Amino acid sequence: MANSILVLITRAPYGLEEAFAGLRLALAMGVNGMKTSVLMVEDGVYNAVGTQKPEVVKMPSNIEATKELYDFEIPVYVVKEDLVARGIAESKLFDGLKTVPAAKAKGLLAEHDVVTTF
């Protein structure tokens, strides 16, 4: 019986459906009361950039999809080292995200009953 789920977002937004799909899956789990967390890792950290303009490519906003999770107290973590590796300053991220070192991210994996990757 799984009581908690961690959703890993590993892909950048818009070129692929993956990140958006993962955020919607997290919402569906959280809406039902399951303990749910999201971790943006590797190229997934591009979803954390606050200056995204999805309307340019006529795509739904991954920022809005992320912020909808906040209504259900679903924490969204972003791996610091992956931001640094891509030259993304923390000041560029939109509000409500929690940056964590990679060591903490490993702990998140252990804290959840099941994990899925997008």
Added chain:
Amino acid sequence: MAKTLTILWRTGSMMAMDANVAAKLARTAAAKGYKVHMFGYGEGVTAVKKGQKPKRFPNVGEELEEIAKQGVTQAVCETCFAARGFERGEEISSAKVGSLTNDLFKFVSESDRLVTIAR
């Protein structure tokens, strides 16, 4: 008490063997006594389209219908299904056109393990 496995697959029925691998994993797990749920998300929903006739590849729709006889439950995301122009009634008999909120949540809640098959 039998353990429960959910397989979440997100790759389409052609171009890759992922859906076939998901079906094979489900078959093996069910044979070993697992209760198995399968959920198709994103491109994964194409695997349950009725009437597929691949010339050179295994017919994953037929494989899914076959493993349903072992008790493997199957559902796919309705939003993803509709987005690809499929309508209710176009799915194979063993699969339910369902939702993340109802079906996948129920599957995951019941499960000891969640396996994701995607690219």
